[in-house]
Amino acid sequence: MGEVGAPALQYQEHVNPQWVRLLDALEMNVRYVKCAGAELYAADGRRFLDFLSGYCVHNTGHNHPAIVSALQRELDRQGPAMLQSHVSELAGELAERLCRLAGGRLNKVFFCSSGSEGVEAAIKFARAHTGRNGLVYASGAFHGLTCGALSLMDDPFWRAGFGPLLADTEAVPFGDLVALERALRSRTIGAFIVEPVQSEAGICLPPAGYLEAAQAACRKYGTLFVLDEVQTGMFRTGRFLAAHHYGLDPDIVILAKALSGGLVPSGAVLISNNVYDSVYSSLKRAIVHTSTFGENNLAMRAGLATLDVLERENLGARAVSMGDVLRTRLREAVSGYEMVQEIRGVGLLNGIVFTAPRKLSLRAPFEAFRKIHPAMFGQLVVMRLFRDHGILTQICGNNFMVLKAAPPLIVDAGHIDEFVGAMTAVADLMHTSASFWTEALGLARRVVNF
Ligand SMILES: Cc1ncc(COP(=O)(O)O)c(C=O)c1O
The missing domain is CATH 3.90.1150.10 (Aspartate Aminotransferase, domain 1)
Known part of the structure; x- marks a missing residue:
């Protein structure tokens, strides 16, 4: 059982008592x-x-010394951490490195603070670019628990009780090209959003040729091919993106989780220039999609230091x-x-x-x-x-x-x-x-x- 010292009691009282009960029941409240x-x-x-x-x-790994010390130096520098009224040099540097590592048509980055927020951005960008509202996703997916991302998850456990989610979303079985093509044929689908390896669905690897053919079908019907690499990215599967195992060239890739060394929340949506241009299409729309904490210096510094470690080691x-x-x-x-x-x-x-x-x-x-x-x-x-x-x-x-x-x-x-x-x-x-x-x-x- 957990030690119920003052901080634990405060958590129980003011944050999430059911989580404490669950950890206690599992004898994992350490x-x-x-x-x-x-x-x-x-x-x-x-x-x-x-x-x-x-x-x-x-x-x-936890608290990698190189990432910790990069963050300490960043704090000591007293730079424009969250000024919101400047051009963030660190965001530019990190975006350039992420695009170089990702390759293909991914040439712009929108920074945010979580995976769900990245999925929300991908939904908006896909709709803005294609002018279509429809979204197709794979059964069993986990894309996050904000309303838009949750609309791309069919497990009733996560959805129940939270009211109507986004309309115009449809699940197809992971690996089923016929079902995907049937959905895309309507030409009302803005994006097919998929994890290249489904993680929460049970570490499901894509059948041979599936993702390549899914991408081709998306191109054929004018649908954006969006990869959620929130878990699979950042070398988790051996390559920078799991997409690289299959030679894919997605329109949008979502990264988060390991992006910033496990120390600062951060997410990044990698997008092609043409999708980007549909969203930020004029001076008037320069900040049409933003997020207060997205480009903050600590997250950007953590991202750069994390890439250094991943590459150096x-x-x-x-x-x-x-x-x-x-x-x-x-x-x-x-x-x-x-x-x-x-x-x-x-x-x-x-x-x-x-x-x-x-x-x-x-x-x-x-x-x-x-x-x-x-x-x-x-x-x-x-x-x-x-x-x-x-x-x-x-x-x-x-x-x-x-x-x-x-x-x-x-x-x-x-x-x-x-x-x-x-x-x-x-x-x-x-x-x-x-x-x-x-x-x-x-x-x-x-x-x-x-
Ligand atoms: C594949 C995938 N996408 C998106 C998310 C949502 O990320 P976050 O919890 O940072 O919002 C998760 C979270 O587990 C995830 O596994």
């Missing part, structure tokens, strides 16, 4: 006192290994090699267990896919707990990894049967060994020990009132 690289240190002396990276925020290549080691080792260790269906991923964005057991002795408790809550099984795995083995990870937000393995890109072979050892122990326990399932009862009792 007070962290220091985070460095891939490791987290708690006030009670425990040390955890981070295999979640704040949902792909910490590609450069060759973290893209490291994501590829460590990702290969991780998947190979995991497959060797756990694919023999009947509840482990698949290990999949690219670079250091990976998922362990579980499936319902066939054996009756396992099937009965599994189904019972699934009835209580579909996420119960996955949370048990998460809880065991955390409490018994000091590993922090989570299940995917829109697919509770997939556990994420997405550590900071600076992980080493020792960290991978530690994760694989822990995962093997938990997989073994769930297949062989009644205590895994009886423990679930305790969790069920704790969460029953949620």
